[in-house]
Amino acid sequence: MTRVWTVPVHDSTRVRDARVAAEEAGSRAGLDAHRTAVAALVATELATNLLKHAGGGNLVVDLVELPGTGTRGRAVQLVALDHGPGIRDVAAAMRDGYTTSEASLGAGLGTCRRISSAFGVYSTPRGTVAGARIGQDAGPEEPRPPARTGGINIPLARADHSGDAWACARSGSRLTLMLADGLGHGVKAAHASGAAVDELHRVGHLPPAEILRRLHGALRDTRGAAVAVAQLDSGSGELAFAGVGNIGARLHAADSWDHLVSHPGIVGAQFPATVPVRHRPWRQDGLLVLHSDGLPSRWVPPDDPALVAHEPTVIAATILRDASSAASPARDDTCVAVLTSERQVERP
Incomplete structure (x- = not known):
């Protein structure tokens, strides 16, 4: 969890x-x-x-x-x-x-x-x-992948456990980023999203739609979760996205934002017969944002070029901070995960 x-x-x-x-x-x-x-x-x-x-x-x-x-x-x-x-x-x-x-x-x-x-x-x-x-060793982590991931996860009301989780898995030229939102919040929701993370490490080498099908089986004994999977193939330069449930996804490239829509359903409970997979070219200035429904649906994407040149965790945290307000407090766990090209990360 x-x-x-x-x-x-x-x-x-x-x-x-x-x-x-x-x-x-x-x-x-x-x-x-x-x-x-x-x-x-x-x-x-x-x-x-x-x-x-x-x-x-x-x-x-x-x-x-x-x-x-x-x-x-x-x-x-x-x-x-x-x-x-x-x-x-x-x-x-x-x-x-x-x-x-x-x-x-x-x-x-x-x-x-x-x-x-x-x-x-x-x-x-x-x-x-x-x-x-x-981490255990000081200094930059090696080897560096062609893209980097990061995220932030904040439980509702400062609880010990979040029902949301994000994780990444690497297999050959494929880097897979997943965000799971266990239904509700608290320990049982965290158990569902944690099961999704564990299964991702076993099946991360598969294509996104098949990963979701495997996750559906792994989450049958939980309350279920909304899950989205984004897989970057550095060999082909293509990003493949598939989601089931209300996980938000936006891809930034060429000065515009593209919504990547998930399919209705619940992984582990109500899985669709067909999972649409959306394919997009991955540019050197690519930036993908996945988020749970704890983030307001009308959040405004960042438009500062200086921000998108930072560490993915910093980007995710800034998006979460700027989307929230005292007038609209969070009503659920909130998780934001980011995938960005390695070469655009700024290290001052």
């Missing part, structure tokens, strides 16, 4: 909560004591920045699976989101040891980037999103 720690950081006591969440996540991910301490350090620095520079925000801590490794290659993911004034000089803030906060540990964003397996920051006057991933 998808375990998520959502820490609202609005006073100094929450900085400790952020550190404790990172330590627990590191233990669950199987990190050694050193890398768990690294996760705790990064969490503390991000939480301190939220408090001192943004007037508060949220830190989301969860476990992600590294492509092609399944649960054997888990990492701790930390995402800080705020609606503060933004970072005036991101380049300066990314230098090792840079800090303007007396409460900071002095690590700074630059040090956080250096000791993390992956790190990214996107900042505008509307706020800042910072994302870090800490």
Whole structure:
């Protein structure tokens, strides 16, 4: 099941909560004591920045699976989101040891980037999103695929488990991204989406429609889920998409957004006789966004070229943050997953 720690950081006591969440996540991910301490350090620095520079925000801590490794290659993911004034000089803030906060540990964003397996920051006057991933080994993950995936998952009402889940699987030239939304929310919904993740690692080498059929069998003993599968074949340069249920999908290419529509049904309960598969060419500037129905249906896609050049996790988190509002609070778990070309990822 998808375990998520959502820490609202609005006073100094929450900085400790952020550190404790990172330590627990590191233990669950199987990190050694050193890398768990690294996760705790990064969490503390991000939480301190939220408090001192943004007037508060949220830190989301969860476990992600590294492509092609399944649960054997888990990492701790930390995402800080705020609606503060933004970072005036991101380049300066990314230098090792840079800090303007007396409460900071002095690590700074630059040090956080250096000791993390992956790190990214996107900042505008509307706020800042910072994302870090800490695996067992420091430094960039190798080998790099022709495309990258990332996502963010926030349970309803800061519950321990989310009924949504995203995962990716790699087989040869195929990279498959899946997003599952277990019916309802809570532990039983998380059990359904978790079963979908487990099955994906067994059948990710198959075409999208066949993957969904296999998932249908694997989810029969659960309450079922809405599931979408997007598979990029780097050899043919084609993206194939198929979905059953209300998973949203939008593909950005050539300065426009294309809706990829899922078929009605429930994987594990009411599976359609035929699953339509939509094929699209994958461009070097390609960007695919999958999301559960926790995201408002009328969310506005990002139009900032600087954003789409960032880490997929940062893109996903920014989309989720900007789609939500106090006037329209979330009524379900919310998950956003992103697939983007490797060459467009910005590493400041």
